[in-house]
Amino acid sequence: MLVHLKNYLQAKLPLSEAQFDALAPLLLPRHLARQQVLVQQGEVGRYGAFVTQGCLRSYVVDKKGKEHVLQFAPENWWIADQYGLIHHEPALFSIDTLEESQVLLFGPDFYQQLPQLGPPLQTFFYELQQNSMQAMQKRLIATLSATAEERYLDFIRTYPSLAQRLPLRLIAAYLGITPESLSRIRKELAGHR
Amino acid sequence: MLVHLKNYLQAKLPLSEAQFDALAPLLLPRHLARQQVLVQQGEVGRYGAFVTQGCLRSYVVDKKGKEHVLQFAPENWWIADQYGLIHHEPALFSIDTLEESQVLLFGPDFYQQLPQLGPPLQTFFYELQQNSMQAMQKRLIATLSATAEERYLDFIRTYPSLAQRLPLRLIAAYLGITPESLSRIRKELAGHR
DNA sequence: CCATTTTCTTATCCTACATCAAGGCGCGGG
Protein backbone atom coordinates (compact mmCIF):
# COMPACT_ATOMS: atom_id res chain seq x y z
CA MET A 1 0.00 0.00 0.00
CA LEU A 2 3.01 2.23 0.33
CA VAL A 3 3.25 2.30 -3.43
CA HIS A 4 -0.17 3.91 -3.48
CA LEU A 5 1.13 6.77 -1.32
CA LYS A 6 4.19 7.08 -3.52
CA ASN A 7 2.09 7.54 -6.63
CA TYR A 8 -0.10 10.04 -4.84
CA LEU A 9 2.88 12.09 -3.66
CA GLN A 10 4.75 11.97 -6.94
CA ALA A 11 1.71 13.35 -8.71
CA LYS A 12 1.81 16.34 -6.39
CA LEU A 13 5.48 17.15 -5.87
CA PRO A 14 8.98 16.27 -7.06
CA LEU A 15 10.11 13.42 -4.84
CA SER A 16 13.30 11.38 -4.96
CA GLU A 17 13.54 7.72 -3.99
CA ALA A 18 15.69 8.63 -1.02
CA GLN A 19 13.14 11.12 0.25
CA PHE A 20 10.33 8.64 0.00
CA ASP A 21 12.45 6.00 1.71
CA ALA A 22 12.94 8.36 4.64
CA LEU A 23 9.18 8.81 4.93
CA ALA A 24 8.15 5.17 4.56
CA PRO A 25 9.36 3.86 7.96
CA LEU A 26 7.05 6.33 9.69
CA LEU A 27 4.03 4.66 8.15
CA LEU A 28 2.39 1.43 9.16
CA PRO A 29 0.24 -0.30 6.52
CA ARG A 30 -2.85 -1.79 8.04
CA HIS A 31 -6.06 -3.44 6.99
CA LEU A 32 -9.16 -2.41 8.92
CA ALA A 33 -12.59 -4.01 9.02
CA ARG A 34 -15.79 -1.95 8.91
CA GLN A 35 -16.71 0.03 12.04
CA GLN A 36 -13.25 -0.17 13.59
CA VAL A 37 -12.50 2.72 15.91
CA LEU A 38 -9.07 4.24 15.35
CA VAL A 39 -9.34 7.14 17.78
CA GLN A 40 -11.81 7.43 20.65
CA GLN A 41 -13.13 10.86 21.62
CA GLY A 42 -11.82 11.78 25.09
CA GLU A 43 -8.92 9.35 24.97
CA VAL A 44 -5.37 10.01 23.85
CA GLY A 45 -5.16 8.79 20.28
CA ARG A 46 -2.12 7.06 18.90
CA TYR A 47 -2.62 7.28 15.17
CA GLY A 48 -3.65 9.32 12.21
CA ALA A 49 -4.12 7.75 8.78
CA PHE A 50 -3.67 8.12 5.07
CA VAL A 51 -6.43 6.20 3.32
CA THR A 52 -5.48 4.07 0.31
CA GLN A 53 -8.77 2.21 0.10
CA GLY A 54 -12.17 2.43 1.77
CA CYS A 55 -13.46 5.34 3.82
CA LEU A 56 -13.03 6.75 7.32
CA ARG A 57 -14.67 9.62 9.14
CA SER A 58 -14.07 11.83 12.16
CA TYR A 59 -17.06 12.63 14.35
CA VAL A 60 -18.22 13.74 17.77
CA VAL A 61 -21.05 12.43 19.91
CA ASP A 62 -22.82 15.21 21.80
CA LYS A 63 -24.48 14.94 25.21
CA LYS A 64 -27.83 14.02 23.66
CA GLY A 65 -26.07 11.08 22.00
CA LYS A 66 -26.26 12.60 18.53
CA GLU A 67 -23.38 12.07 16.11
CA HIS A 68 -21.88 14.93 14.12
CA VAL A 69 -19.46 14.13 11.32
CA LEU A 70 -16.58 16.54 10.91
CA GLN A 71 -14.83 15.00 7.96
CA PHE A 72 -14.98 12.05 5.60
CA ALA A 73 -11.76 10.51 4.34
CA PRO A 74 -12.09 8.33 1.26
CA GLU A 75 -9.10 7.24 -0.86
CA ASN A 76 -6.15 9.64 -0.84
CA TRP A 77 -7.34 11.67 2.12
CA TRP A 78 -5.51 12.23 5.38
CA ILE A 79 -7.36 12.11 8.67
CA ALA A 80 -6.08 12.68 12.20
CA ASP A 81 -6.61 14.52 15.45
CA GLN A 82 -3.41 16.38 14.81
CA TYR A 83 -3.50 18.54 17.89
CA GLY A 84 -4.16 15.70 20.29
CA LEU A 85 -1.59 13.51 18.60
CA ILE A 86 1.18 16.09 18.84
CA HIS A 87 0.36 17.21 22.35
CA HIS A 88 -0.61 13.79 23.70
CA GLU A 89 -3.95 15.19 24.73
CA PRO A 90 -7.39 13.53 24.70
CA ALA A 91 -8.96 13.67 21.27
CA LEU A 92 -11.86 16.08 20.66
CA PHE A 93 -13.41 13.57 18.30
CA SER A 94 -13.43 9.91 17.27
CA ILE A 95 -12.25 8.40 14.02
CA ASP A 96 -13.58 5.13 12.62
CA THR A 97 -13.95 3.18 9.39
CA LEU A 98 -17.18 3.28 7.39
CA GLU A 99 -16.07 0.49 5.09
CA GLU A 100 -13.42 -2.18 5.05
CA SER A 101 -10.30 -0.09 4.45
CA GLN A 102 -6.59 -0.04 3.72
CA VAL A 103 -4.69 2.67 5.57
CA LEU A 104 -1.21 3.85 6.39
CA LEU A 105 -1.05 4.73 10.06
CA PHE A 106 1.28 7.30 11.58
CA GLY A 107 1.95 8.32 15.17
CA PRO A 108 3.18 11.47 16.93
CA ASP A 109 6.71 10.77 15.70
CA PHE A 110 5.50 11.55 12.20
CA TYR A 111 5.19 15.23 13.07
CA GLN A 112 8.48 15.24 14.95
CA GLN A 113 10.31 13.79 11.98
CA LEU A 114 8.78 16.14 9.45
CA PRO A 115 11.60 18.72 9.51
CA GLN A 116 14.11 16.01 8.68
CA LEU A 117 12.28 14.86 5.58
CA GLY A 118 13.52 17.69 3.40
CA PRO A 119 11.86 20.79 2.00
CA PRO A 120 9.53 19.26 -0.61
CA LEU A 121 7.79 16.95 1.85
CA GLN A 122 7.85 19.42 4.69
CA THR A 123 6.32 22.11 2.52
CA PHE A 124 3.76 19.67 1.22
CA PHE A 125 2.52 18.75 4.69
CA TYR A 126 2.57 22.35 5.76
CA GLU A 127 0.32 23.25 2.86
CA LEU A 128 -1.88 20.26 3.55
CA GLN A 129 -2.47 21.69 6.98
CA GLN A 130 -3.28 25.09 5.57
CA ASN A 131 -5.75 23.56 3.14
CA SER A 132 -7.46 21.72 5.93
CA MET A 133 -7.63 24.94 7.94
CA GLN A 134 -9.22 26.70 5.02
CA ALA A 135 -11.65 23.84 4.43
CA MET A 136 -12.67 24.08 8.07
CA GLN A 137 -13.23 27.82 7.73
CA LYS A 138 -15.39 27.33 4.68
CA ARG A 139 -17.37 24.71 6.50
CA LEU A 140 -17.93 26.95 9.50
CA ILE A 141 -19.06 29.76 7.22
CA ALA A 142 -21.44 27.44 5.39
CA THR A 143 -22.83 26.08 8.65
CA LEU A 144 -23.46 29.60 9.89
CA SER A 145 -24.90 31.08 6.73
CA ALA A 146 -26.30 28.46 4.37
CA THR A 147 -29.52 26.48 4.45
CA ALA A 148 -29.52 22.69 4.76
CA GLU A 149 -30.24 22.40 1.04
CA GLU A 150 -27.28 24.60 0.08
CA ARG A 151 -25.00 22.64 2.36
CA TYR A 152 -26.16 19.41 0.77
CA LEU A 153 -25.28 20.72 -2.69
CA ASP A 154 -21.93 21.80 -1.25
CA PHE A 155 -21.38 18.32 0.11
CA ILE A 156 -22.00 16.77 -3.30
CA ARG A 157 -19.42 19.12 -4.77
CA THR A 158 -16.84 18.34 -2.07
CA TYR A 159 -17.35 14.57 -2.04
CA PRO A 160 -18.93 13.65 -5.40
CA SER A 161 -18.07 9.99 -5.00
CA LEU A 162 -19.58 9.71 -1.54
CA ALA A 163 -23.10 10.95 -2.21
CA GLN A 164 -24.16 7.54 -3.49
CA ARG A 165 -21.68 5.48 -1.52
CA LEU A 166 -22.61 6.45 2.04
CA PRO A 167 -25.86 5.74 3.88
CA LEU A 168 -28.02 8.82 4.16
CA ARG A 169 -27.83 9.01 7.93
CA LEU A 170 -24.09 9.67 7.71
CA ILE A 171 -24.54 12.43 5.20
CA ALA A 172 -27.24 13.93 7.41
CA ALA A 173 -24.87 13.76 10.39
CA TYR A 174 -22.33 15.66 8.31
CA LEU A 175 -24.82 18.33 7.30
CA GLY A 176 -26.10 18.74 10.83
CA ILE A 177 -29.67 17.69 10.08
CA THR A 178 -31.79 14.55 10.57
CA PRO A 179 -32.04 11.78 7.97
CA GLU A 180 -35.74 12.64 7.61
CA SER A 181 -34.93 16.21 6.66
CA LEU A 182 -32.32 15.11 4.16
CA SER A 183 -34.79 12.70 2.61
CA ARG A 184 -37.24 15.55 2.14
CA ILE A 185 -34.55 17.80 0.67
CA ARG A 186 -33.67 15.12 -1.85
CA LYS A 187 -37.30 14.69 -2.82
CA GLU A 188 -37.57 18.44 -3.25
CA LEU A 189 -34.45 18.59 -5.43
CA ALA A 190 -35.57 15.61 -7.54
CA GLY A 191 -38.87 17.32 -8.24
CA HIS A 192 -37.18 20.43 -9.59
CA ARG A 193 -35.81 18.63 -12.64
CA MET B 1 3.95 49.30 20.27
CA LEU B 2 6.68 46.83 19.41
CA VAL B 3 7.58 46.71 23.08
CA HIS B 4 4.09 45.37 23.73
CA LEU B 5 4.74 42.44 21.41
CA LYS B 6 8.14 41.88 23.02
CA ASN B 7 6.58 41.57 26.47
CA TYR B 8 3.93 39.25 25.10
CA LEU B 9 6.46 36.98 23.42
CA GLN B 10 8.90 36.93 26.32
CA ALA B 11 6.11 35.78 28.61
CA LYS B 12 5.57 32.81 26.33
CA LEU B 13 9.00 31.71 25.17
CA PRO B 14 12.71 32.31 25.71
CA LEU B 15 13.64 35.06 23.29
CA SER B 16 16.95 36.85 22.85
CA GLU B 17 17.31 40.50 21.84
CA ALA B 18 18.82 39.43 18.52
CA GLN B 19 15.90 37.16 17.75
CA PHE B 20 13.39 39.87 18.48
CA ASP B 21 15.38 42.34 16.40
CA ALA B 22 15.14 39.96 13.44
CA LEU B 23 11.36 39.81 13.82
CA ALA B 24 10.73 43.53 14.37
CA PRO B 25 11.40 44.77 10.80
CA LEU B 26 8.64 42.50 9.51
CA LEU B 27 6.08 44.38 11.56
CA LEU B 28 4.58 47.77 10.84
CA PRO B 29 3.07 49.64 13.83
CA ARG B 30 -0.13 51.36 12.87
CA HIS B 31 -2.95 53.26 14.48
CA LEU B 32 -6.39 52.50 13.11
CA ALA B 33 -9.66 54.36 13.60
CA ARG B 34 -12.92 52.56 14.32
CA GLN B 35 -14.55 50.69 11.43
CA GLN B 36 -11.42 50.63 9.27
CA VAL B 37 -11.33 47.72 6.86
CA LEU B 38 -7.99 45.94 6.82
CA VAL B 39 -8.93 43.07 4.49
CA GLN B 40 -11.86 43.02 2.11
CA GLN B 41 -13.63 39.72 1.41
CA GLY B 42 -13.02 38.74 -2.23
CA GLU B 43 -9.96 40.93 -2.65
CA VAL B 44 -6.33 39.96 -2.19
CA GLY B 45 -5.40 41.11 1.30
CA ARG B 46 -2.04 42.60 2.07
CA TYR B 47 -1.88 42.39 5.86
CA GLY B 48 -2.51 40.42 8.97
CA ALA B 49 -2.26 41.97 12.41
CA PHE B 50 -1.17 41.54 16.00
CA VAL B 51 -3.43 43.66 18.20
CA THR B 52 -1.78 45.67 20.97
CA GLN B 53 -4.82 47.80 21.77
CA GLY B 54 -8.48 47.85 20.73
CA CYS B 55 -10.33 45.07 18.95
CA LEU B 56 -10.65 43.66 15.44
CA ARG B 57 -12.80 40.95 13.96
CA SER B 58 -12.93 38.72 10.88
CA TYR B 59 -16.31 38.21 9.25
CA VAL B 60 -18.15 37.22 6.10
CA VAL B 61 -21.19 38.78 4.49
CA ASP B 62 -23.49 36.16 2.96
CA LYS B 63 -25.69 36.58 -0.09
CA LYS B 64 -28.62 37.76 2.01
CA GLY B 65 -26.37 40.54 3.30
CA LYS B 66 -26.05 39.03 6.76
CA GLU B 67 -22.76 39.29 8.64
CA HIS B 68 -21.18 36.30 10.37
CA VAL B 69 -18.26 36.87 12.69
CA LEU B 70 -15.54 34.22 12.59
CA GLN B 71 -13.17 35.60 15.19
CA PHE B 72 -12.67 38.51 17.52
CA ALA B 73 -9.16 39.78 18.17
CA PRO B 74 -8.76 41.96 21.26
CA GLU B 75 -5.38 42.80 22.79
CA ASN B 76 -2.66 40.16 22.26
CA TRP B 77 -4.54 38.26 19.58
CA TRP B 78 -3.37 37.59 16.03
CA ILE B 79 -5.76 37.89 13.13
CA ALA B 80 -5.18 37.26 9.42
CA ASP B 81 -6.44 35.50 6.34
CA GLN B 82 -3.34 33.36 6.41
CA TYR B 83 -4.18 31.25 3.41
CA GLY B 84 -5.01 34.16 1.14
CA LEU B 85 -2.00 36.11 2.34
CA ILE B 86 0.46 33.32 1.62
CA HIS B 87 -1.06 32.31 -1.69
CA HIS B 88 -1.97 35.83 -2.85
CA GLU B 89 -5.54 34.70 -3.25
CA PRO B 90 -8.76 36.64 -2.65
CA ALA B 91 -9.71 36.59 1.02
CA LEU B 92 -12.64 34.41 2.14
CA PHE B 93 -13.53 37.02 4.75
CA SER B 94 -13.08 40.64 5.73
CA ILE B 95 -11.20 42.03 8.72
CA ASP B 96 -12.00 45.37 10.31
CA THR B 97 -11.63 47.32 13.54
CA LEU B 98 -14.45 47.43 16.08
CA GLU B 99 -12.73 50.13 18.13
CA GLU B 100 -9.91 52.57 17.67
CA SER B 101 -6.91 50.24 17.73
CA GLN B 102 -3.15 49.90 17.78
CA VAL B 103 -1.84 47.06 15.64
CA LEU B 104 1.33 45.60 14.23
CA LEU B 105 0.76 44.74 10.59
CA PHE B 106 2.57 42.02 8.70
CA GLY B 107 2.52 40.98 5.06
CA PRO B 108 3.13 37.75 3.13
CA ASP B 109 6.89 38.16 3.69
CA PHE B 110 6.24 37.44 7.36
CA TYR B 111 5.49 33.82 6.58
CA GLN B 112 8.38 33.54 4.14
CA GLN B 113 10.83 34.82 6.71
CA LEU B 114 9.58 32.58 9.50
CA PRO B 115 12.13 29.78 8.95
CA GLN B 116 14.97 32.27 9.31
CA LEU B 117 13.80 33.53 12.69
CA GLY B 118 15.19 30.59 14.61
CA PRO B 119 13.54 27.62 16.31
CA PRO B 120 11.86 29.33 19.27
CA LEU B 121 9.89 31.79 17.16
CA GLN B 122 9.24 29.34 14.38
CA THR B 123 7.91 26.77 16.80
CA PHE B 124 5.82 29.41 18.52
CA PHE B 125 4.07 30.44 15.33
CA TYR B 126 3.64 26.85 14.30
CA GLU B 127 1.86 26.12 17.58
CA LEU B 128 -0.16 29.29 17.26
CA GLN B 129 -1.49 27.93 14.03
CA GLN B 130 -2.31 24.59 15.59
CA ASN B 131 -4.17 26.30 18.39
CA SER B 132 -6.19 28.28 15.94
CA MET B 133 -6.96 25.09 14.04
CA GLN B 134 -8.18 23.46 17.21
CA ALA B 135 -10.22 26.51 18.19
CA MET B 136 -11.89 26.37 14.81
CA GLN B 137 -12.68 22.68 15.29
CA LYS B 138 -14.21 23.33 18.67
CA ARG B 139 -16.25 26.12 17.20
CA LEU B 140 -17.52 23.96 14.36
CA ILE B 141 -18.46 21.22 16.82
CA ALA B 142 -20.29 23.72 19.02
CA THR B 143 -22.09 25.22 16.05
CA LEU B 144 -23.22 21.78 14.95
CA SER B 145 -24.21 20.40 18.32
CA ALA B 146 -24.97 23.11 20.89
CA THR B 147 -27.98 25.39 21.33
CA ALA B 148 -27.71 29.16 20.99
CA GLU B 149 -27.76 29.49 24.78
CA GLU B 150 -24.89 27.03 25.25
CA ARG B 151 -22.86 28.79 22.60
CA TYR B 152 -23.47 32.12 24.31
CA LEU B 153 -22.14 30.73 27.59
CA ASP B 154 -19.17 29.36 25.63
CA PHE B 155 -18.56 32.77 24.14
CA ILE B 156 -18.47 34.37 27.57
CA ARG B 157 -15.89 31.80 28.62
CA THR B 158 -13.75 32.35 25.50
CA TYR B 159 -13.90 36.15 25.50
CA PRO B 160 -14.81 37.21 29.07
CA SER B 161 -13.70 40.78 28.51
CA LEU B 162 -15.74 41.18 25.34
CA ALA B 163 -19.19 40.24 26.61
CA GLN B 164 -19.71 43.71 28.04
CA ARG B 165 -17.46 45.57 25.66
CA LEU B 166 -19.06 44.68 22.33
CA PRO B 167 -22.49 45.64 21.06
CA LEU B 168 -24.91 42.76 21.19
CA ARG B 169 -25.41 42.60 17.45
CA LEU B 170 -21.76 41.62 17.01
CA ILE B 171 -22.01 38.89 19.59
CA ALA B 172 -25.17 37.67 17.90
CA ALA B 173 -23.35 37.66 14.53
CA TYR B 174 -20.66 35.53 16.16
CA LEU B 175 -23.16 33.07 17.62
CA GLY B 176 -25.07 32.81 14.37
CA ILE B 177 -28.34 34.18 15.72
CA THR B 178 -30.21 37.49 15.55
CA PRO B 179 -29.78 40.25 18.14
CA GLU B 180 -33.42 39.74 19.11
CA SER B 181 -32.81 36.09 19.93
CA LEU B 182 -29.74 36.94 21.98
CA SER B 183 -31.73 39.52 23.86
CA ARG B 184 -34.28 36.85 24.72
CA ILE B 185 -31.58 34.43 25.80
CA ARG B 186 -30.08 37.04 28.09
CA LYS B 187 -33.45 37.76 29.64
CA GLU B 188 -33.95 34.05 30.14
CA LEU B 189 -30.55 33.65 31.78
CA ALA B 190 -31.05 36.70 34.01
CA GLY B 191 -34.34 35.29 35.23
CA HIS B 192 -32.73 32.03 36.33
CA ARG B 193 -30.70 33.73 39.05
C1' DC C 1 -25.34 70.37 22.96
C1' DC C 2 -28.77 68.94 20.08
C1' DA C 3 -29.96 65.88 16.00
C1' DT C 4 -29.39 61.64 14.23
C1' DT C 5 -28.17 57.20 14.27
C1' DT C 6 -27.31 53.04 16.65
C1' DT C 7 -28.55 49.83 20.23
C1' DC C 8 -31.49 47.16 23.00
C1' DT C 9 -35.83 45.33 24.32
C1' DT C 10 -40.45 43.31 23.82
C1' DA C 11 -44.44 41.50 21.28
C1' DT C 12 -46.56 38.99 17.38
C1' DC C 13 -46.44 35.97 13.84
C1' DC C 14 -43.80 32.73 10.76
C1' DT C 15 -40.64 29.09 8.99
C1' DA C 16 -37.05 25.58 8.74
C1' DC C 17 -36.08 21.81 10.74
C1' DA C 18 -36.81 18.34 14.73
C1' DT C 19 -39.43 14.78 16.76
C1' DC C 20 -42.46 11.03 16.80
C1' DA C 21 -44.77 7.43 14.44
C1' DA C 22 -45.78 4.19 10.87
C1' DG C 23 -45.05 1.63 6.71
C1' DG C 24 -42.36 -0.21 2.55
C1' DC C 25 -38.38 -2.06 0.50
C1' DG C 26 -34.11 -4.58 -0.15
C1' DC C 27 -31.04 -8.07 1.70
C1' DG C 28 -28.42 -11.43 4.30
C1' DG C 29 -29.01 -15.52 7.31
C1' DG C 30 -31.32 -19.52 9.09
Next chain:
DNA sequence: CCCGCGCCTTGATGTAGGATAAGAAAATGG
Protein backbone atom coordinates in the same frame (compact mmCIF):
# COMPACT_ATOMS: atom_id res chain seq x y z
C1' DC D 1 -38.32 -19.12 1.32
C1' DC D 2 -39.48 -16.08 4.62
C1' DC D 3 -38.00 -13.77 8.78
C1' DG D 4 -35.84 -9.89 10.77
C1' DC D 5 -33.52 -5.70 10.31
C1' DG D 6 -31.27 -1.78 8.58
C1' DC D 7 -32.45 1.86 5.59
C1' DC D 8 -35.36 5.16 3.42
C1' DT D 9 -39.62 7.62 2.93
C1' DT D 10 -43.81 10.06 4.29
C1' DG D 11 -47.03 12.26 7.36
C1' DA D 12 -48.53 14.85 11.60
C1' DT D 13 -47.23 17.80 15.05
C1' DG D 14 -43.82 20.54 17.93
C1' DT D 15 -40.27 24.14 18.70
C1' DA D 16 -36.09 27.15 18.48
C1' DG D 17 -35.05 30.86 16.48
C1' DG D 18 -36.15 34.26 12.36
C1' DA D 19 -38.67 38.34 10.45
C1' DT D 20 -41.02 42.31 11.25
C1' DA D 21 -42.39 46.21 13.85
C1' DA D 22 -42.26 49.67 17.28
C1' DG D 23 -40.61 52.27 21.04
C1' DA D 24 -37.19 53.61 24.69
C1' DA D 25 -32.30 54.47 25.81
C1' DA D 26 -27.72 55.44 24.66
C1' DA D 27 -23.92 56.74 21.86
C1' DT D 28 -22.01 59.56 17.99
C1' DG D 29 -20.93 63.35 15.37
C1' DG D 30 -21.39 67.75 13.55
